[in-house]
Amino acid sequence: MADTDLLVLPHFAAHDAGEADLSTAPKIAVRVRPDGGVETGGRGEVADLAAVSGRENLAQALILRLLTPLGSLAPLGHPDYGSRLHELVGAPRDTARRHLCRAFVLAAIAREPRVEPGAVSLDFDPAAEGPDSLAFTLVVQPVAGGDPLALNLEVGA
Template sequence: MADVLKRDLRLLFPRTGGVDLVASTADFETVEGRDNLAQALILRLLVGRGELRTLGHPRYGSRIHELIGEPMDGPNRELLRRYVRRALMEDPRVEEVTRVDVLPRKDAPGVVMVEAAVRPATGAPLEVKVEIDVG
């Protein structure tokens, strides 16, 4: 199964934003299998669609960034759900997106928790969670 879901460098997604590599004493850490797929899906959601165009990946990413500054009312939460679902389905390792929930954080206006469940091409269903600041 790890071959199908692949291997990559392990990334750290700090709450302050951005992404960083995780290093051990000898080398950079890697992630494989289901953990790699979960990491790849989170990264796909956080990268703006078209942001990697100059690297040869014009359709990679999501449209979530288009909602920055918009109120997270019912219609925009539904739009966010659709953007998440579409981005997740664009990964060839995902057979189906079975659930996408957008949960506003009451303690942090403009911040939402996105929780999704996907059915990978192989193996059991996988949960993906990412916090997004659209404020």
């Protein structure tokens, strides 16, 4: 997997992210000019940007796809990006909601070209759920091969 992207979810993690030392990820100092422009180096408001690649990039891409409301990127030319998980926020946790959650997750990952169609597994963790949240572990097989990739996610208010 040669894909590299900005690290935008440093506090979200897949199981594999535990092996990554993100504190040593390459950093780029950025100065935000008063006119809104951006330049590297120099003085000013500095923000650290880190790059993420490989399995960590795929994990971040899956989390972002699942947390983005389906169709919200249509004005940018990506009408099929995202999931319907946002429809479950605040709903009571029950068997029907878990079935909907499973359907929404499987539909979203089916549109991710870097994973094999379908999930290796999708298991709910009722002990980790709150009164109005659903917690699950999703395991997918990357198209590039290697070990399956596991994500833990909780969807709720």
